[in-house]
Amino acid sequence: MCKDCFLNEILKFESQSDFEEFEFELLEKVSVGKVTVFDIEDDLNIFNFENYYQCNSCAENWIMSAPNYTCKGYFLIQKNAIKYHKKLKTIDDGKLVGCCFISAVFLFIILWHIIM
Ligand SMILES: [Zn+2]
Numbered sequence: 001m002c003k004d005c006f007l008n009e010i011l012k013f014e015s016q017s018d019f020e021e022f023e024f025e026l027l028e029k030v031s032v033g034k035v036t037v038f039d040i041e042d043d044l045n046i047f048n049f050e051n052y053y054q055c056n057s058c059a060e061n062w063i064m065s066a067p068n069y070t071c072k073g074y075f076l077i078q079k080n081a082i083k084y085h086k087k088l089k090t091i092d093d094g095k096l097v098g099c100c101f102i103s104a105v106f107l108f109i110i111l112w113h114i115i116m
Contacts, residue, residue, distance in 0.1 A: 001077065004034045005055035005062065009080060012072035019067050022075065026053070026064070035062070052078075 001007055013019035029035040035053045038061075053062040063081040067073035076084060 001060055002055060002058040004057035005029065005053075005060055006075070009077060010073075010075040012074055013067050014072075016067060019073055023064075023066075026075075 001009075010022065013022065026035065030037060030053070033056060035055055038052050038054050051064045051066075053064065054060070055062070061078035062075060063078055064075045065071065065073045065081075074081070074084065
């Protein structure tokens with residue numbers, strides 16, 4: 001992080017106009033050569049629709065996720081974006097386990113009533 005790229009990360013965009021304002025600033029930095037768009041080695045296979053940028057001054061890798069129906073988007077340095085996606089996956093896995101447990105309990109109750 002430096003003054004040529006960005007000094008702060010954005011955990012979420014508060015609104016579509018907030019995002020558009022930020023995107024304009026980002027694209028301006030790309031057009032003057034402060035930041036470069038690049039392809040990322042996605043070994044973890046966790047990024048799908050994100051855009052990747054590298055600062056030409058401090059070499060920091062940034063990842064931007066545009067807001068959509070399910071998420072408010074973000075602009076994070078690469079290591080924090082990876083942490084963010086791992087945390088989301090843990091939450092999703094937890095929901096799946098909880099859902100399977102509840103389904104098993106309902107199935108047990110139904111079978112119990114049929115048997116009795
Ligand atoms: Zn920088």
